[in-house]
Amino acid sequence: MPNVITANRLEDGIVVYLGQSGNWTSDLTAARVANSGHDLEALEKIAGTAVAASHVVAVYAMDVDLSGGKPAPKSVREKIRAAHRQTFKDLTEIEIR
């Protein structure tokens, strides 16, 4: 199952994803995808370095859907995180389901 690495940026808590060049991006579609356990281990190693360097916090791997050609969130929780949505002003941004 394809995975990407996600975290919160330490200084502001914003949701980020490990990008193609080892950078951290707030855009899930620009995240680097691990298609195997071996790939995922490599990404986790990079993420571990970023945690040790105090760039990010709360790192974990998440499943993504690649059917649209780019990584997309699967769970409601990850859809909400990826949208960086605020409830008060973007009331209709995400439908109930």
Place this chain on the structure above:
Amino acid sequence: MYRYDEFDRAFLQDRNREFRAQVSRRLAGELTEDEFKPLRLMNGLYLQLHAYMLRIAVPYGAMTSRQLRQLGYIARRWDKGFGHWTTRQNIQFNWIKLIDVPDILEALAEVDMHAIQTSGNCIRNVTSDPFAGAAADEIEDPRIWAEVLRQWSTNHPEFTYLPRKFKFAVTGALQDRAAIAFHDIGIRILGGPNATKGFRIFVGGGQGRTPYVAQEMKAFLPQENLLSYLEAMLRVYNLHGRRDNIYKARIKILVNAIGVDEYRRQVEEEWQRIRAEGADLPAEEIDRIRAHFLAPDLAARPLDAAAFAKARSEDADFDRWVRRNVVAHKNPDYAIVSIAFKEPGRPPGDATADEMESVADAADRYSRGEVRVTYTQNLILPHVARADLIDLYEDLKSAGLAGGNTDLITDIIACPGLDYCNLANARSIPIAQAITERFADPQRAEDIGELRLNISGCINACGHHHAGHIGILGVDKKGTEHYQITLGGSAADNASVGTILGPSFPAEELPAAIENIVDTYLARRTGGETFLATYARVGANPFKEALYGTR
């Protein structure tokens, strides 16, 4: 209102300096997240889904217009322009940057506010009656004792690392508006004319995954012994409360495991021992605190009854607002006014910076600069002259805050849910929006009558679903958001935990299910019976049949 003295201010400055240094060390990589987490939590700072969340204490829900204005300033400068009133009478900001937190805490300290002990396994912000000092049915102002508890519990060295968080609520009125039965310790002021004042103490109430209504601990505790007795209660809990399992660590679990009688026996034994050591507050110190809460000197402001009646007859919305949001004050020329943050379609309890400033202005103009937060996520102006009600209503209308739906089905309590919270299984806010839109007709909502509908996005129950007449709990069912319905809960004087009605519903079916429950109630109610009274009389079966048929 209590005013900080030099000691309070110096303490706060020290704490803020300390936390500023801790944040710097964290950002510089000198502290790991594991080392930093307990430090930030002690200062009310959580890491949520999108960002850090800062929970700011509003002691016993009471604040000044100046403090509210400062919260508006913080919302505008450091958040996304709004905050969220919580079910603990606090405020949360959901989009806070770690690098900004030291400056935010400094801005709070400028108005004698902080975020200390709004998280962590310590004694949390003490909650109380939002009508304190104004209610017509008040025996004594509970803020006096809530302030005593605030000073006693702040940075208390023995109770800073309890087995789990600890919540107090105090009420001083005949009617409980502080939900004391759902607190670790609930305190009810007793007394009356020519009677000795004291407290009735309750223990072991709470919601979460194991909901309990608190049990009576002591029928009468003399006022002067409050701190020694509470100290004994906390000591026994601190000694025996479980630390091996977070879900079994609250005092309610201990009290139910050993029985309230055995818990009381141990507390009495400890109390007898520490009373002699002088654990109580000297009478002059209680008097010093009491002096901060003297009744305001309210000038006589007779109402022009004919003009008021005419205004009500000419404007149905104003008339409804008076019926629903205006409550008797102990001074007959005055009223307590509820400001609803529950317009159909808006996230319950969210308030913009502009709205905070509008309410602060109204408080200055009409309520001696005093504002209260309710655990139902609305604001209160406690001292409004009845003669000013028309003007106040017009001001609130201009600010978009003149909804007249207090305690109706649209006055929903909802936690932030999965839109913000790391613990949530499902969203609360869109569900609240969908239900309030379904019942948006104010006349219909009023015809349905008093109905408390509470929503929690997970079993931790921050949205008080166990205490809702209709409770909704978000659950994760194979990756989709489902919602379980409970009926019959109440946080009022005859408190009760709601009973699960049956299988859960997917989100899109939930508003219709709620409407079905309401229709079932309307078909069966007699006279002016409330939803809760009808439910008590007819039981769950008619509602089960309406929702699930014969399955």
